[in-house]
Amino acid sequence: SHLQAIDDGSGGVIFAGDINSPPAMINLGQGQTNVQGTAFIGRAPANGMGVSWSKAFSGTVGTSPYPAVPLSLAVDSKGNAVLGGSFLGTLDFGLGANSVIGINSPSTNGFLVGFSSAGTAQWAVAQTSQGYTDANAMALDGSGNIILSGLYQGGTGINFGGASPFPIMSTNGEVILTKLTSNGTNIWTKNITDAVSNGYMGSLAVDLTGNIIA
Numbered sequence: 001s002h003l004q005a006i007d008d009g010s011g012g013v014i015f016a017g018d019i020n021s022p023p024a025m026i027n028l029g030q031g032q033t034n035v036q037g038t039a040f041i042g043r044a045p046a047n048g049m050g051v052s053w054s055k056a057f058s059g060t061v062g063t064s065p066y067p068a069v070p071l072s073l074a075v076d077s078k079g080n081a082v083l084g085g086s087f088l089g090t091l092d093f094g095l096g097a098n099s100v101i102g103i104n105s106p107s108t109n110g111f112l113v114g115f116s117s118a119g120t121a122q123w124a125v126a127q128t129s130q131g132y133t134d135a136n137a138m139a140l141d142g143s144g145n146i147i148l149s150g151l152y153q154g155g156t157g158i159n160f161g162g163a164s165p166f167p168i169m170s171t172n173g174e175v176i177l178t179k180l181t182s183n184g185t186n187i188w189t190k191n192i193t194d195a196v197s198n199g200y201m202g203s204l205a206v207d208l209t210g211n212i213i214a
Contacts, residue, residue: 002018002069003016004017004073005073006073008043008081008117009075009077009078011046012043012045012046013043013044014043014073014075014081015044016070017039017040018038018040018067018070019038019039038056038059038067038068039067039068039069039070040054040056040057041055041070041073041081041083041115042055043119053118053119054119055093055121057092059089059090059091060090061088066087066089067087067088068086068087068091068111069086069087070084070085071084071086071134071135071136072085072135072136072137072138073138074138074139074146075140076144077144080116080122080144081115082113082138082140082146083112083115084110084113084136085134085135086108086110086133087111088108088109091126093121093124094121095121109127109134110134110135110150111124111126111135112125112127112146112148112180113125114184122183123183123184124184125180133150134150134151135148136150136151136202137202137214139204139205139212141210144181144182145179145180145181145182145187146179146180146181146182147179147206147212148179148180148204149175149177149178149204150178151174151175151176174191174192175191175192176189176190176191176192177190177191177201178190
């Protein structure tokens, strides 16, 4: 299981995590309706009394549930949150046709979803491939653009919702570094090759001039 939390800039805390079980009712605190899923995100107010809002979700393959795993979290200056992680099959954030949908892959894929400061899902994008992908570290720059890193392995290209995939041939696993707009549109993608074993980039930061520190 994973659990992480970050200050939302107004004294509250945005938190996200998952439970290592089939989809179940998750009680996130006083006065909040239980939510059902394997992963969750919410906001605790500054006074620590209950939660202001919460959402839960899980992946689905056919009619069978599969876990969704939150791995990275960031909050902008307005309290809007961006959550990244991994899933298998279809992951529905209640956005109708804009739900995150994976492809016919035997491995998990990465996801990104943006939430307003009130907890409403605004957009979602899949990080799809015929191999394994995830979204395990994230930072925002001063304009709200998203810097994302993750692992890619076992395919010939990775797609962030665009018409053409970023071409990569990987067998050992490579680190993918991506910049996206504040609504999840890909700006650029780069890969960092490790010829020996799986690469990993566990943390990211952006300085005041937009330089990326990993």
